[in-house]
Amino acid sequence: MNSRDTFANWISALEARHVRDLTFPEISRALRALSSAYIERRHKLTQGAALSGAGKRAAFALFYGPLHFLLVHHIVNALPKATASTETLIDLGCGTGASGAAWASACTRPPRVIGIDRHPWAVGEASRTYRDFAIDGRARQDDVTTVKLPKGPASILAAFTINELSDASREMMRQRLLDRAAQGDRVLIVEPLAGFVAPWWNRWREAFVSAGGRADEWRFRAELPAVVAKLDRAAGLDHRELTGRSLWLSGPTDVSAPGRGHAGRPYMRRSQLRRRSSGQQLMMRSFGTPARRACAIAVSA
Ligand SMILES: C[S@@+](CC[C@H](N)C(=O)[O-])C[C@H]1O[C@@H](n2cnc3c(N)ncnc32)[C@H](O)[C@@H]1O
Numbered sequence: 001m002n003s004r005d006t007f008a009n010w011i012s013a014l015e016a017r018h019v020r021d022l023t024f025p026e027i028s029r030a031l032r033a034l035s036s037a038y039i040e041r042r043h044k045l046t047q048g049a050a051l052s053g054a055g056k057r058a059a060f061a062l063f064y065g066p067l068h069f070l071l072v073h074h075i076v077n078a079l080p081k082a083t084a085s086t087e088t089l090i091d092l093g094c095g096t097g098a099s100g101a102a103w104a105s106a107c108t109r110p111p112r113v114i115g116i117d118r119h120p121w122a123v124g125e126a127s128r129t130y131r132d133f134a135i136d137g138r139a140r141q142d143d144v145t146t147v148k149l150p151k152g153p154a155s156i157l158a159a160f161t162i163n164e165l166s167d168a169s170r171e172m173m174r175q176r177l178l179d180r181a182a183q184g185d186r187v188l189i190v191e192p193l194a195g196f197v198a199p200w201w202n203r204w205r206e207a208f209v210s211a212g213g214r215a216d217e218w219r220f221r222a223e224l225p226a227v228v229a230k231l232d233r234a235a236g237l238d239h240r241e242l243t244g245r246s247l248w249l250s251g252p253t254d255v256s257a258p259g260r261g262h263a264g265r266p267y268m269r270r271s272q273l274r275r276r277s278s279g280q281q282l283m284m285r286s287f288g289t290p291a292r293r294a295c296a297i298a299v300s301a
Contacts, residue, residue: 018058028234030055065098072102085109093161097126113137145169159190181249189247213249
């Protein structure tokens, strides 16, 4: 089965499951309520308001899940080396597992996926998504801000999750992710383009870019699955063009090379780099075309 068929079968399974329990008008009404929760009642997101009620959960699974899949699929195929093999993909705030599945299934050798979400319903949905994509995946219920993350080497994804954290948790998470990237993990953050959703974005962007990463904005026309397009129209939305923005830290240049990253000598943490730089010259620079930017860390005695 090719990846288009797998995606189409996943959508059919979602539709069969969610339209079995609710009518289409009920789901499209819930989609309007869900969209307004994301826009007008954002302050309630930290309390899990988005996934309260069967209608909103069905709307999330059937509408936002596939949209997030398409966006993340597009992003990882465009970012240099994002689809290179990795052993483990950790999906923070995995929701229905859509974004993690999009990244894992685009990889040259699919990684095992560990999805983490605080919502029990999301954990169940993510497990089904991994099965539908034949991914070696496991979702578990936990709080991403306090959970002990599996050891690297890993690719770490947080798609549409960071904006749901409290300010204090978000700050702590930023440093944690930067530390993991400094040890050689790959980190991808995806959020909506709308500025009011992520007023913290510029600070994160500066931190990621200074650590050698990159920031991108995405806008492309997508062929939406029929049920997603129908819900889009029924709820008065317009997602014929998909948009988003991302932060990317690519970790080691070759994750499979022996003796690199966590697999061998650990990548130097930034604190170690600073220590080693006494008596040595430490230089960080970006090079390449804007589309294929990479970071070089050159230590010369
Ligand atoms: C907008 S959804 C995105 C889901 C998924 N990443 C995607 O791209 O479709 C945000 C998810 O983050 C989860 N979440 C928010 N805060 C969390 C926390 N502190 N710990 C674990 N999960 C959290 C929510 O339960 C929800 O499933």
